Amino acid sequence: MRLLTHLLNGSHEETARSMSDYAEGDLRGYRRFRVARHLARCEMCQAAFRAFLATLSSLAALGRREPDPKPELVDAVVERIRAEGDSSPA
Numbered sequence: 863m864r865l866l867t868h869l870l871n872g873s874h875e876e877t878a879r880s881m882s883d884y885a886e887g888d889l890r891g892y893r894r895f896r897v898a899r900h901l902a903r904c905e906m907c908q909a910a911f912r913a914f915l916a917t918l919s920s921l922a923a924l925g926r927r928e929p930d931p932k933p934e935l936v937d938a939v940v941e942r943i944r945a946e947g948d949s950s951p952a
């Protein structure tokens with residue numbers, strides 16, 4: 863019976879191992895079914911999966927970050943800051 867339950871509901875270990883594939887939609891067929899079913903029933907793995915998704919989305923946000931400003935733009939900003947510093951009352 864334990865084996866049958868395991869076959870239907872998966873395990874914490876399998877769910878943890880498959881989390882990344884599951885999140886990216888790479889998990890197919892029976893394995894996907896089992897991870898989904900396990901996640902639906904296991905609060906511990908749900909919490910882990912949520913944390914995993916949060917990490918994924920912050921990584922994605924990092925990837926979307928604007929590229930570094932052009933060097934000449936940095937120079938211009940530094941120049942302006944310097945000029946403003948010079949003109950401010952001492």
Ligand SMILES: [Zn+2]
Pocket residue numbers: 873874877900904906907908
């Ligand atoms: Zn679990």
